[in-house]
Amino acid sequence: MLQVKGLSKSFDGFKAVNNASLDVQQGEIVAVIGPNGAGKTTLFNLITGILKPDEGRVIFKGEDITGLAPYKICRKRISRSFQVVNIFPRLTVFENTQVAVLARQKKTWNLFTPSKRLAMEETEEILKNVGLMDKKDRVTAFLSHGDRKVLEIAMALGGDPEFLILDEPTAGMAPEETARCIELIKNLSDRLGLTILFCEHDMEIVFGIAKRIMVMVRGSTIIQGTCDEVRCNQAVQDAYLGGSEVCSM
C-alpha cells in the first residue's frame, strides 16, 4: 500500500534520514523502531509532507505523493498523530475532532451553516470509538496527557484514513492508559481495517501488536521483517537490543 524508496533528508549537513526504505501492505500493522535520534519522526514528517525529502520517493497506492503539501496528502486518506501533543488547545475535545471531520468533508468553506449542525454523528462515532465521549465538552488545554494523546488519534481518525501513522502513541502514558491505547490500536486495525504504521520505544508494545518491524539506525533502514526475524537479527541486537537478547527460535 505504501512504499518508501531510498528516502533521504539532511539538516545542515546532518543526515537525519539516509536512504530509508519501507514497505507496508494493506491491513498490516508495521512498527518502526530505533534508538533516539534514529530519524523515525523525520521519516514520518517526510511521508506526510511536513518536510520535503532531498532524495527518494514515497508511493501510496501506486501514486507518487513525494513532496505534496500536507493537506493534499491528508486528502489521499493518510492521517497521522504526533509524538508531542499537537492539538487545538482552546477548543473542546468535540470541536477538535469535528474540525478534522469537517476538513475531510471539505465543508470548511461553508460560512453560514452553524458548525453544531454538521458532522455530529461522525464526530460522536469517533469519540465513542476512542472512548472520549464522556469528556467531549472539555477544553483540551485542561485534559490529562493520556487523554490528549488519545485525542491525537481521534483527530487523525477524523480524516477517515485508510492509512494511519502514529508517532509514539503511548509516550508518557500511565500503565493503564497505555493498555487502553494498545487495545484501541488493535481495534482500529481489526474492526475498521486500518493499515497502521507506528513507532514506539516500548518493545513489549511493539512485539505485542506489530505484524512486521522496520529498524532504523542513524537514519538508515537496517532491516524490515517479521518480529522473529528482527529479534534474531545480529545487526539489530548490536545496535538496539544491547546484544544480549537471546533469540528464542
Added chain:
Amino acid sequence: MEKGFFKSKGMIWGLIGLIILFVLPGVLPRFYIYLTSIILLTGLLATSLNLVLGYGGIFQFHHAVFYGVGAYATALMIIKSGLTPWLGFIVGPLVSSLLSLIMGIICIRLSKLYFGMLQISLGSLVWIIVYRWYSFTGGDDGIHGVPIPDIISSPTSAYYFTLIITLLCFIVMYKIIKSPFGSALQGIRDNPVRSEMIGINVKRHQLLALVIAGFFAGIAGSLFVVVDNTVFPDMLFWTLSLEILIMCLLGGWFSFLGPMLGAAIIIVLRTFISTFTSYWTLVLGILMMFVIFFLPNGVLGYIEEKLKKG
C-alpha cells in the same frame, strides 16, 4: 469562549442593551448620539479586526487601512460618480475587501510578526498615496461635506442607520465564527501545522478570513462617512490601527463582544479625559498595564470567566 452571547442570561442582557440603544436618541443630547454612533462603528471595526486577530491568530497590524480605504471609496464614489449615493455604501466595502485580497496575497507567505511588519509597510504605502494625491483624495485636507441621502443625514437617523447596519454585521460575523469555516479558522489559530495535517489549506482559509475582515472594516468606514460626512488621511494612519488593536486586547480578544466593549472604553476615555488633559494616552497606558497584568483575557473575558464560575 464566547458562550453566554446567546445563552438565556446573555439573551436578556442583550435585549436590555438593544432596547437602551434604540431609545437612546430620545433622551440623549445630540453630541452623545454622535459619540455613540462613533463607538458603534469603531466597535464594528475592532470586531472585524478581531475576526482575524483573536479568531484567526493572524497579526493584522494595520487594519485601519481597510477602514480608511472603505471610507474614501464611499466618499469618492458619492462625489465623483454622480450615481446614487447608496452605491457608495456598496462600493466602499467591496474596494476594501479587494485591497485586503491583494495585500493578503502578498503578506500571507509570511507568518506571525513578519506578516504584521510587511502589512504595516504596505498599509503605510496606501496611506502615503492617499495623503499625497491631492487632485483625487484631497490630500491631508481630506474630503468634507460628503452629501448623504436625506433619510440618513440627520444625526438621529445616521445613528439608527449605524446601529442597524452594525447589528446586522455582528449577526453575520457571529454566524461566520460559528460556521465550519470559523471552526477551521480557530483551529489554524491554535495550531497551523496540525490544521494542515487534517487536510485544511491553511493559507487559503487565512486569505478568505482577511478578505472578510477587510469587508467589514470597509463597512465601518462607510458608516463613518454617514455619521461624520468627512474622510481624512488619519483614518488609515497606523496609529489608528494600534488603537483598535488595543481595543481588542482591552475588551478581550477571545470574546466576541470584547472588542466592542474595548472600543466603548477607549472612546469614552478619550472624549472625557482629553477635556481635562491632553495627556489622555497616559491614562490609557496605565490602564493597559493593569489590564495586561490582571486581566490577560481582557475586561469582557474576565467578566465571562467570573460568570462561568459563579
